[in-house]
Amino acid sequence: MAEKITIHDPRGYPPKVTGKRLAPRLESLDGKVVFLVDCLFDNSEVFMEQVQLWFAENLPTVKIRNIKPRESWVDDPKMRATVEAEGDAAILGVGL
Amino acid sequence: MSLEESGVPTVAVHTDAFARLAQSVAYANGMPTTRQTYVPQPIVDKSPADLRAYVEGEDPISNRPFMQEVIEGLSHPLNDNDLNGMTFERMTPRLMDPNTEDNLQALFVENHWTDNLPIILPTEERVAAMLKGTSHSPDEIVGRLNPTAFREFWEFDVEKVAVNAVMAGAKPEYFPVILALAASGVSARSSSTNSFATISLVNGPIRNEIGMNDGIGVMGPYNHANSTIGRAHNLLSINLQGGSVPDDTYMGTLGNWYNYSSCFAEAEERSPWQPFHVQQGFKPTDSAVSVFFGGWYTQAGYGPRETWQEKMRRALAACEQNIAPIFVLDPIVARGFVELGFDTKEKLANWCSENALLPAREYWDDQWIQTLKYPLAVAGVEPFASRLKAKPDGLVSMYEPEDISIVVTGGETQGAWKMIAGEHRHGFTVSVDNWR
16 A cells, blocks of 8 residues: 655635625616726727617616726726716626 | 725626636635626627627526626625625645645646646655755745736745745755745736746856756756746746636636746856846846746747848737747847947847837737727827827837847857747846845
8 A cells, every 4th residue: 555645735825705795786777877887808898889879779768878997907996986976886898 | 896895786797708717706806796797708809790799699608688687787686695795714724634646646636736747746854855945934925926917816935935846846956046936926827818928037146056057958948947947936826826727717728838837047158248137236146037927929030140130120020019028149149239239238129129110000909909008098108109199000119128128048059039928027037145
């Protein structure tokens, strides 16, 4: 029978996962301001335009506003503050 | 997720190829039930009509109408799982349960803890021997790594780096270089879809102390220190950042052979120019390691011959505009450039910058330039703003001189050079001496 040996675990130390609650959902999107957040991936602007058109044709009472961060993959506090202050909901895309 | 925490209900849209990744990131961020919706991959290069079909079609993960998923994600009441959140600790033991060598080798492969080649098992004796290669305490925190910007950082200490150095087959005398690589904070296993690798360059006295190769076969598997230091950087990146697992923590579409091992030394004694680390502010007597993020494209040539300018312009234009090259020259080539009047690396980098030209419409017609540089150009950030002002057929420079790194190495069996994707950012050159 082969000898058993003890060796080190090679993995690093992951951070503690702290649970975060989702925001309360809206009862209806009717009359609400929904931001379409373009995450700046190539062609995501065109995708968001199609989402905007879909709302205009299917749920015209939803007030759609388009917004973009200043830079890809970098938090934009100014943009976030605008969405928080003026928006009721947000659709983010298209992320990889 | 920040918007959710601020009370704004959100739905994130991804392409289906990234479903597992999106769910994994949500889990690690403590918001596992965040509303995610999916459209088919790809978005890039699709027409408005194609994308309209995505919007009107089904979510390929849930097989329900995409827009229905979006609307319900914003307006359906939360359930108990949503309200509970998810808080938990993830522990990594110091030692594994005893097992046979064969079983442990198999377990390491099964757990994606290797590069799928056999490893040296990190026994307590071997790790203790590796730790003798540094004066630092085993429990000293070295740094943090993550496979990509939107994933959480994992932390690691000197002993964990030693474990991975043993696995790579490195000797204790290489350990300060490996610790410096770990401390750089640059992963050798980026999760980028671009299949990046991280190439490392060693400068200073440590090269000769540990017998690194800067001669024949310098960029190949012909030297124990070069090979195992490069492998150690990859193995520690896998294990100390939380993994490099396809479809989860690794998304490179084609992969990259540089991910096995890519570490080399500069031939400082045979170079006519300043060593690379001295260009970064170190003294010639300092030892340092520099990392280059890329390893993607490679151009090659010889000379400089009579038509060197034409050849170099073609090679530079064939490089990707998003990642500047490391220009690696055999000493024969470097001396040839000195004879042409390039008596410093900076002069050659300036020439490369002035001659790395593309028509503006080609420069901007690139998915990563569109994603990463176009927003900066619109915001007025130079040099991108000026490049955006150019007429479509106007030539724009792809790189600033400081973007281009020049390194001299090789065995002088031929006057050969290579240009390899390799971005060197501020802080990417790290002291090895600090880790002795």
